[in-house]
Amino acid sequence: xxxIRTCDLEPFQLTDGVPIMPTTTTMPTETxxxxxxxxxxxxxxxxEVIYSILLNKRDHPxxxxxxxxxxxxxxxxxxxxxxxxxxxxxxxNLVRAxxxxxxxxxxxxxxxxxxxxxxxxxGSTYDIDLPPDLLEQIKAILPPGYNASSIEISFxxxxxxxxxxx
Amino acid sequence: xxxIRTCDLEPFQLTDGVPIMPTTTTMPTETxxxxxxxxxxxxxxxxEVIYSILLNKRDHPxxxxxxxxxxxxxxxxxxxxxxxxxxxxxxxNLVRAxxxxxxxxxxxxxxxxxxxxxxxxxGSTYDIDLPPDLLEQIKAILPPGYNASSIEISFxxxxxxxxxxx
DNA sequence: AATTTATTTGGAATGGTTCTAATTCGCACT
DNA sequence: AGTGCGAATTAGAACCATTCCAAATAAATT
Numbered sequence: 001x002x003x004i005r006t007c008d009l010e011p012f013q014l015t016d017g018v019p020i021m022p023t024t025t026t027m028p029t030e031t032x033x034x035x036x037x038x039x040x041x042x043x044x045x046x047x048e049v050i051y052s053i054l055l056n057k058r059d060h061p062x063x064x065x066x067x068x069x070x071x072x073x074x075x076x077x078x079x080x081x082x083x084x085x086x087x088x089x090x091x092x093n094l095v096r097a098x099x100x101x102x103x104x105x106x107x108x109x110x111x112x113x114x115x116x117x118x119x120x121x122x123g124s125t126y127d128i129d130l131p132p133d134l135l136e137q138i139k140a141i142l143p144p145g146y147n148a149s150s151i152e153i154s155f156x157x158x159x160x161x162x163x164x165x166x
Numbered sequence: 167x168x169x170i171r172t173c174d175l176e177p178f179q180l181t182d183g184v185p186i187m188p189t190t191t192t193m194p195t196e197t198x199x200x201x202x203x204x205x206x207x208x209x210x211x212x213x214e215v216i217y218s219i220l221l222n223k224r225d226h227p228x229x230x231x232x233x234x235x236x237x238x239x240x241x242x243x244x245x246x247x248x249x250x251x252x253x254x255x256x257x258x259n260l261v262r263a264x265x266x267x268x269x270x271x272x273x274x275x276x277x278x279x280x281x282x283x284x285x286x287x288x289g290s291t292y293d294i295d296l297p298p299d300l301l302e303q304i305k306a307i308l309p310p311g312y313n314a315s316s317i318e319i320s321f322x323x324x325x326x327x328x329x330x331x332x
Numbered sequence: 333a334a335t336t337t338a339t340t341t342g343g344a345a346t347g348g349t350t351c352t353a354a355t356t357c358g359c360a361c362t
Numbered sequence: 363a364g365t366g367c368g369a370a371t372t373a374g375a376a377c378c379a380t381t382c383c384a385a386a387t388a389a390a391t392t
Binding site for chain 4: 208210228229230245246249268269270271
């Protein structure tokens with residue numbers, strides 16, 4: 001099975017400058033708490049809050065940015081815990097880690113297959129929906145004997161000002 | 167124009183365990199020296215040797231690995247110079263930097279569009295030829311207003327033992 | 333040959349991330 | 363309700379790839 005090392009967002013609208021929040025998301029069939037305990041892990045306030053922060057504002061924050069946001073809710077949390085929790089959430093597939101070159105890792109809640117677009121002017125990252133058939137075609141370029149467990153597709157460039165999403 | 171942030175290798179053969187070295191490569195129309203001076207840079211021994219090392223063994227070495235290899239030829243070279251030279255070569259498009267998550271950057275001589283496959287068992291990286299039409303299809307998933315200057319496609323997984331290339 | 337400018341160099345600094353050892357927490361079992 | 367025990371959190375040190383810096387060297391230009 002080929003995992004998409006990529007994160008998720010409902011298809012955003014580009015018709016005007018207004019950011020469209022996902023209305024229906026491919027919600028996990030269980031709560032985060034359930035997924036955690038199913039993986040033999042505990043559902044802690046830190047993990048829950050960090051996950052909710054990721055769900056809440058899907059702008060692919062870095063660990064530092066997550067840290068800043070969590071502190072408003074859990075002022076005594078440590079950066080190490082933020083890293084630990086993010087790693088845990090990635091580990092049980094609630095969240096995906098996203099990398100652009102050697103920039104700090106970004107995080108987003110795990111949903112469906114998509115590519116990433118990184119705007120070099122704004123520093124923003126957007127999710128690009130990936131059609132299943134295209135994914136199949138991409139997998140098909142691998143020679144026999146190559147077993148891929150994950151794929152990552154990322155674009156770099158800039159977005160037209162009128163296409164601003166967030 | 168969309169650049170492929172990816173490096174190159176002639177299509178390797180997988181029929182047996184024998185690594186096939188590229189026979190014909192899409193050689194640059196100019197020498198490295200020429201490309202450098204065309205970019206207003208000097209052709210130095212360090213730059214030339216590093217470039218030749220990259221051409222010589224196309225196994226996507228890290229800066230450290232390049233450093234180790236250069237030292238046999240230029241024993242007094244410094245690691246800082248290796249980084250400088252690699253950056254210079256990347257800057258004038260003779261070489262591509264390749265990243266897998268946050269692992270150390272790898273380098274390969276610049277040729278045609280291709281994806282990367284990273285074998286998690288061996289730590290080896292292989293180039294996967296990217297058909298032009300597929301590339302077009304991938305670019306086509308971008309919504310209007312998204313102007314990509316580069317694409318990167320990378321696989322992670324393992325290769326069957328009998329498909330060993332190098 | 334002298335001057336300017338680019339390049340190299342070693343070592344210090346940076347910055348994101350991970351490690352460590354100690355504390356705290358949550359759950360299971362009395 | 364209290365206790366014990368493994369899991370989770372925490373602060374700070376450590377790590378490591380990479381970059382920065384300031385001095386030394388080399389190459390091109392005058």
